[in-house]
Amino acid sequence: MTEQIKQIAERIREMREISSISAETLAQKLGLTTEIYSGYENGNVDIPVGIIFEIAELFNIELSVLLGGDNPKLHVYGVVRNGKGLKLERRKQYKYESLANNFIHKKAEPFMVTIDPHDEPALKDFNSHPGQEFNYVIKGSMLAVIDGHEIILNEGDSLYFDSGCKHAMKALNNEQVKFLAIVL
Numbered sequence: 001m002t003e004q005i006k007q008i009a010e011r012i013r014e015m016r017e018i019s020s021i022s023a024e025t026l027a028q029k030l031g032l033t034t035e036i037y038s039g040y041e042n043g044n045v046d047i048p049v050g051i052i053f054e055i056a057e058l059f060n061i062e063l064s065v066l067l068g069g070d071n072p073k074l075h076v077y078g079v080v081r082n083g084k085g086l087k088l089e090r091r092k093q094y095k096y097e098s099l100a101n102n103f104i105h106k107k108a109e110p111f112m113v114t115i116d117p118h119d120e121p122a123l124k125d126f127n128s129h130p131g132q133e134f135n136y137v138i139k140g141s142m143l144a145v146i147d148g149h150e151i152i153l154n155e156g157d158s159l160y161f162d163s164g165c166k167h168a169m170k171a172l173n174n175e176q177v178k179f180l181a182i183v184l
Contacts, residue, residue, distance in 0.1 A: 004088065008052065009043035011066050015059050016041070030054055049096070050129025050163070053109070053183065057130065063109050064101035071104075078103040085112065093118060093125065094169075099180075109183040115142065117171040126166040132184045133163040140177035143170045153179075 016026050027037035030051060039045035056063040062072050068086045072078075080099050088096035088111075097112040113135075123145055135144065136158045144151045147165035152172065161167065163183065171177040 005046055006043035007069065008047060008066055009041050011069060012047075012052075012055055013041050015055070015061065015066070019059060026055075026058075029058060048127050048129070050127050053129045053131075062104065062106065064098060067098065068101055070101070072102045072106075074103045075105065107184070111181045111183070112138075113169075113179050113181045115169060115171040115177045117174045117176065123168040123170050126168045128166050129163050129183070131163050133161055133167075134180075134182040134184070135159045135169075136180040138178045138180060140175045141172040142177040142179065143172055144168075145170075 016023065023038060023041060024034050027034045030037065032040075032051075036045075040047040040051065052066050053063060056066050064070065064072055064086065067088055078100055080101075083097075085097035085099045086101040088098060093115055095114040095116075097114075099110040099112060100106055100108075123143075126145075135153070137153045137155050139155060141152065141154045144153055144159055144167065146159075146161045146167045151159060153159055169177075169179075
């Protein structure tokens with residue numbers, strides 16, 4: 001696993017221990033087996049962003065605290081210059097860039113997501129997390145699968161969905177895709 005995944009796992013473990021919650025109890029609250037949760041917390045398994053999102057909500061902390069280790073401080077406005085957001089390279093197929101990691105008490109989590117093309121014909125890694133999500137394609141075309149429904153999105157297309165449904169995205173036409181994802 002990457003160093004970043006290990007650091008996220010360490011921050012989650014620290015939050016759990018500070019809160020005097022056992023790994024078994026947290027796993028149960030997340031609807032996971034203790035074995036799966038332990039793999040996440042030990043940094044041996046990639047943690048789905050939906051699980052990190054749920055953990056942040058359970059501990060009533062900003063998602064960016066778990067992802068980047070910094071406590072946001074800005075409360076009037078925040079600017080993220082082109083390409084300067086908090087980079088999150090957690091999964092091989094998705095590259096996330098947090099676009100509001102320094103703003104405190106956010107009502108949404110905006111990310112620039114980049115997906116490089118790959119040869120695998122089928123989507124394997126599905127994600128789900130509480131809330132809703134808005135995606136706007138900036139560059140390229142992608143296949144979005146939401147709860148078994150296949151939707152092709154091109155530049156300028158948008159998608160709004162219940163992010164509690166299993167979902168995954170894939171770049172099409174052997175080209176990189178970039179999209180704005182706003183998690184609510």
